Amino acid sequence: MLLPVIKQAGNFFNPHKLHTLNHHGDYFQVAGPLNIGRTPQGRPIIFQAGASADGKKLAAQHADAIFTHQESLAEAKAFYQDVKSQLEIAGRHPDQLHIFQGVSVIVGDSEEDVEQQYQTTAALVSVTDALNYLGRYFEHHDFAQYPLDAPFPDLGSLGQNSFRSTTDEIKRNARERGLTLRQVALEAASPRPRFSGTPEQVADGLQQWFDEKAADGFIIQGGTPDTFPRFVEQVVPVLQARGLFRHEYPGTTLRASLGLTTPANQFAQ
DSSP states (O other), X not given: OOOOOBTTTTBSOOGGGOOOOOEEOSSOEEOOOOSSOOOTTSSOOOEEEXXXXXXXXXXXXXXXEEEEOOSSHHHHHHHHHHHHHHHHHTTOOGXXXXXXXXXXXXXXXXXXXXXXXXXXXXXXXXXXXXXXXXXXXXXXXXXXXXXXXXXXXXXXXXXXXXXXXXXXXXXXXXXXXXXXXXXXXXXXXXXXXXXXXXXXXXXXXXXXXXXXXXXXXXXXXXXXXXXXXXXXXXXXXXXXXXXXXXXXXXXXXHXXXXXXXXXXXXXXX
């Protein structure tokens, strides 16, 4: 719906610019007009999460951004290149979709400080909690039925209908490293953050992934209440000094902050 407000002429609403859906489906029908104006972003931002083949294809065709997670730089670069190439196949410019890697960080004053922060957090997770956490990836499978210190069980296709890319990675990692169920569960519930170290070391890691086209940006995840204050106060200034992070917001919307263009209004005249 478009509300062309023209204060000088005393116009708030032009009924000729009201666009209705007039949807008639098998289960419901609706005219569709709203009593609110168009969002300044043009439309809400569409995020796609996941790394399956179907998920990447969906993102390339429709999404503005992807929230994903790869364990290594090589895997992240391969994912990035694959998605960007699919954008071109879908008739879109590579810059029309941003890829955000979800990364956990620990910012410390020294290696000892970083290790202490990690161990403090990891100690809070019990094996029971870890098994429950692992189970949610595999369609809430009950892992308590297996011996903890035996090799990770063969689950067949379990997990293909939930977090497919994540469960595939868990299975592959367990198989290649010969992990037990206990080890897999604890690593899943309290993984050691890849980007850990002093502010400069964390910034180095993020810059490498960005420079080598493994990500367009990052979604920072933290395990303790002081993770984000430490990142903002210590890492962001390093990134700003390197010209990798803004000093001011470019606009007032999330779309502007992410550097995404505003989609054209098909009804504009």
